[in-house]
Amino acid sequence: MFRSRNSGRWLVIGMQLVLALLLLGAWEWSARRDITFQFFVSRPSKIADKLWQWITAGDLHIHAFHTTLETVAGFLLGVVAGLILALVCFYSPLVYRVIQPAVDVANAMPRAVFGPLFILWFGLGLTSKAMLAASLVLFIVFFGTLSGLQEVEENVLHKVRLMGASRLDLLLHVQLPSALVWVFSSLRSSVGFALAGAVIGEYMGAGRGVGFQIALSQGNLDSTGVFAGLLVLSMMVLVMNGLLRRVERLLTPWRVS
Amino acid sequence: MQTAQRLVAASPGYELPAAISFDNVSFSYQRGDQTIQALERVSLQVSPGKFVALVGPSGCGKSTLLHLAAGLHKPSSGSVSLLGQPLQGLANEVGYVFQSDGLLAWKTVKENICLPLRIQRRPEVEVRELVADWLRRTGLAPFAQAYPAQLSGGMRKRVALAQALIHHPKLLLMDEPLSALDVHNRALIGSELLTLWTKQKSTVLFVTHDLEEAIGLADEIVVLSARPAQVKAVYPIDLPRPRNLIDIRLSPEFQRLYAAIWGELRGEVLSSCVSQS
Numbered sequence: 001m002f003r004s005r006n007s008g009r010w011l012v013i014g015m016q017l018v019l020a021l022l023l024l025g026a027w028e029w030s031a032r033r034d035i036t037f038q039f040f041v042s043r044p045s046k047i048a049d050k051l052w053q054w055i056t057a058g059d060l061h062i063h064a065f066h067t068t069l070e071t072v073a074g075f076l077l078g079v080v081a082g083l084i085l086a087l088v089c090f091y092s093p094l095v096y097r098v099i100q101p102a103v104d105v106a107n108a109m110p111r112a113v114f115g116p117l118f119i120l121w122f123g124l125g126l127t128s129k130a131m132l133a134a135s136l137v138l139f140i141v142f143f144g145t146l147s148g149l150q151e152v153e154e155n156v157l158h159k160v161r162l163m164g165a166s167r168l169d170l171l172l173h174v175q176l177p178s179a180l181v182w183v184f185s186s187l188r189s190s191v192g193f194a195l196a197g198a199v200i201g202e203y204m205g206a207g208r209g210v211g212f213q214i215a216l217s218q219g220n221l222d223s224t225g226v227f228a229g230l231l232v233l234s235m236m237v238l239v240m241n242g243l244l245r246r247v248e249r250l251l252t253p254w255r256v257s
Numbered sequence: 258m259q260t261a262q263r264l265v266a267a268s269p270g271y272e273l274p275a276a277i278s279f280d281n282v283s284f285s286y287q288r289g290d291q292t293i294q295a296l297e298r299v300s301l302q303v304s305p306g307k308f309v310a311l312v313g314p315s316g317c318g319k320s321t322l323l324h325l326a327a328g329l330h331k332p333s334s335g336s337v338s339l340l341g342q343p344l345q346g347l348a349n350e351v352g353y354v355f356q357s358d359g360l361l362a363w364k365t366v367k368e369n370i371c372l373p374l375r376i377q378r379r380p381e382v383e384v385r386e387l388v389a390d391w392l393r394r395t396g397l398a399p400f401a402q403a404y405p406a407q408l409s410g411g412m413r414k415r416v417a418l419a420q421a422l423i424h425h426p427k428l429l430l431m432d433e434p435l436s437a438l439d440v441h442n443r444a445l446i447g448s449e450l451l452t453l454w455t456k457q458k459s460t461v462l463f464v465t466h467d468l469e470e471a472i473g474l475a476d477e478i479v480v481l482s483a484r485p486a487q488v489k490a491v492y493p494i495d496l497p498r499p500r501n502l503i504d505i506r507l508s509p510e511f512q513r514l515y516a517a518i519w520g521e522l523r524g525e526v527l528s529s530c531v532s533q534s
Contacts, residue, residue, distance in 0.1 A: 155432075156361075158329055159353040163373040163424065173372065177363045254363050254404035 042224040050228040054213075064236060067210045070126055070198035071240075074133020075191055079183060081134060082141025086179065089142075090149040107139045111197065115204040124205050133197030137190050141183055148179030184251045188244050195240070199233065210236070274341030275302040276460035277326055277428060282335035283485075284321055295321045297485035298335065303477075305340070305427075308454065308461040310471035312522060313481030313489075314529035319464040322486070323430045326462060327351050339428065348428065352421030352459070355432040358413040360405040366416050367392065367401040373424040391419045394453065411442040415449065422453055429459045435470060444502045447474060451500065468522065472514050473502045480521050483529035490521050 024044045030036045031043035038046075054060040089096035115132055122128035152174055160174055183190070202211025210232050217225025284296040295318040303309050311319045324330045325337055328347040337344045352373075360369050370391055374384045392398040395415045405413055414434070421429060434450075435443045451474060454461060465471050471478050472494055480489040496510060505511050 153357065153359060155353075155355045155357070156359045158324075158327070159355070159359055159421075160372070160376070161329075161347060162327055162349075162351045162353045162430075163376045164349055165376045169376050173376070174361065177361065181363060252363075254365075254406055 039221075040223055042227050046224045047227045047231065050224045051231060054228065054232075059208075060232065063208055063210050063213055064232060066126070066208050067195070067198055067202065067233075068236065068240075070129035070201070070209065071133060071191065071195045073126065073130035074197055075137055075194035077130055078134035078137025078190070078194065079141050082138040083145055083179070083183075085138070086142050086145035086149060089146055090175075103139075103142070106135075107143075111135050112200050115201055118201065119205045124207055129198045129201035129206065129209070132201040133194040136193040136197045140186060140190050140193060144182040144186055145179040148182040149175050152178050181252065184248060185255070187248055187251075188241060191240060191244055192237070195233075195237065273305065274338070276305040276307070276340060277301075277303045277462070278338045278341075279322070279325070280336050280338070282325060282332045282337060284318070284325060284330065285333050294485040296325075296332075297487050299481075299486065299488055300335075301479060301488055301491075303460055303462065305460055306458045307476045308463065308474060309477045309479060310463045310465055310475035311479050311481060312465060312468055312471050312518070313486060314483050314522075314526045315466060317481050317484050317525070317529060318486035319481060320432050322481075323353075323432055323462055323464060326428065327353065327430055350424070350426045350428065352424070352426035352429045353432075354417050354421045354429070354434040356434065356437050358405065358410075358417045358437075360413055360416055360420070362405055365402050365404055366397055366408070369405065369416055370397075370419045370423055372420060377424060387423055391423050395419045395449070410438055411446055414438060414442070414446050418446070418450060418453065422457060422459070425457065426459055429454070429461045431461060431463045433465055434463075436465065436467065443470065448502045450474070451498075451502070455499065468515060468519060469506055472496070472511060472518070473500060473505050478518055480518060480525070483525045489525065490518075492518055 027036075027041070028044045031038045031041065051060075089099070111132060114135060115128075118128040118131045122131055156174060157170065160170055165173065198209070199211035199214075202209035203215045206212040206215075210229055213232075214226050214229035217223075217229060279299050279301045282296055282299045283294070285292050285294045287293070299322065311322060313319055321330065325332055326339075326344075326348065328337075328344050339348055361372070364372070367388055371384050371388045374387060379387075389398075392401050395418065397412070397415055397419065400408060400412065405416065408416070414437075417434070435447055438446060447470065463471070463475060468478075475494050478492045478494060480492070481487070482489045492514065494514060496505065496508070496514075506515075
């Protein structure tokens with residue numbers, strides 16, 4: 001039994017550290033003993049070196065910044081587009097029935113295949129990455145918002161209508177918040193998708209960004225660089241998740257933890 | 258006791274119109290390729306300020322009657338009038354409370370309560386005054402900034418009541434509002450409802466399947482038959498007010514009423530069980 005939640009928490013963190021050190025140690029040791037091929041799997045000390053090189057060269061933060069920017073732009077674009085599309089389909093079931101097959105096909109399609117097209121259309125810069133990220137986020141938001149709009153308890157709608165609400169009142173006080181609840185509560189997974197979209201886009205063609213660095217290292221058959229890039233991405237994900245948890249708490253104060 | 262038409266005579270030759278009046282109302286709807294006859298030639302008059310409970314077997318069309326009174330459905334034939342005016346479209350000045358609390362999860366207690374006032378674009382000063390008053394009257398003041406998910410079921414029901422009453426609706430429609438609560442809360446919130454209603458004097462249509470609850474609360478009980486629902490009998494409940502919902506069921510008068518109305522209701526409940534099986 002833990003005396004308090006806090007001591008339990010430190011125990012978990014301690015065990016996580018031990019596990020990480022064990023794995024890294026085994027990795028380093030096996031590579032130095034030539035049990036594994038360094039060419040393919042590199043080793044932690046070389047990866048740390050590489051990371052240090054990137055940091056001292058002074059362009060790591062530029063790459064990370066651009067990936068973040070693409071992620072955020074793609075996320076916002078996807079949310080707005082998903083919301084609008086969901087509203088249109090909600091108010092016009094005819095439109096939804098007409099476009100439903102297209103929506104389903106587009107959603108089922110692996111988005112990576114659009115990468116080359118987007119780069120062709122929108123260039124090597126931020127736009128193509130944001131679009132790719134948005135194309136992933138859009139569907140999550142679309143389906144969530146649509147069910148959020150449709151699944152408001154009928155009695156609640158009756159009640160608010162009987163208060164004298166117009167269609168706009170109903171949308172603003174009931175339907176839209178109900179849909180946004182869903183968007184907010186799936187914030188972390190949507191941003192995760194946006195990041196994946198941005199990195200895939202960079203990987204396919206870009207001049208900067210973490211995905212670009214990974215692609216560059218891969219081009220040089222430099223597994224150390226690939227691992228260093230992955231490490232940078234992991235750090236970004238950790239930081240983003242931490243921040244998003246706070247944002248979530250701010251945006252959805254009614255959720256009791 | 259058939260269809261007690263107890264209209265208040267203001268002066269000879271002039272009768273105050275009923276708060277709500279159903280005249281030969283029938284209602285049917287489609288389910289799949291079946292036509293379901295929910296109500297058949299229901300006639301019912303409710304005087305202003307009365308608390309009327311509708312009892313009847315489950316699924317007999319009690320809720321449909323409320324929806325018709327609110328204008329959420331249109332009768333297939335017959336007509337519904339509010340204060341003598343035939344109802345067209347949605348009724349206004351109606352409060353609606355139903356089984357789930359139906360609160361907006363993303364609004365605080367205070368925001369939920371003042372929603373009707375916001376929708377009606379009342380001036381800010383008035384909103385602030387009314388909300389403070391209702392928070393006090395329902396004992397919710399300490400929870401004004403809480404969200405519904407942080408409250409108990411009884412508290413949430415208080416919020417729903419305040420939300421339904423704050424804009425002073427002439428008609429209050431209640432669809433089994435207390436049935437999701439535990440026994441103690443049911444009596445407690447029921448008593449609070451009576452206190453709030455006594456000050457307000459809205460006309461209440463209260464649907465319930467709990468006869469004890471109906472007798473404790475209402476001025477008049479309307480017994481509906483199994484589907485298609487018809488008005489089977491109307492019983493005035495002349496137990497003195499204010500009533501204590503916890504002790505009232507021990508009084509001989511209550512027991513007498515219960516036995517009489519249950520005798521009427523029993524056959525309908527049984528026949529609806531037979532037709533459903």
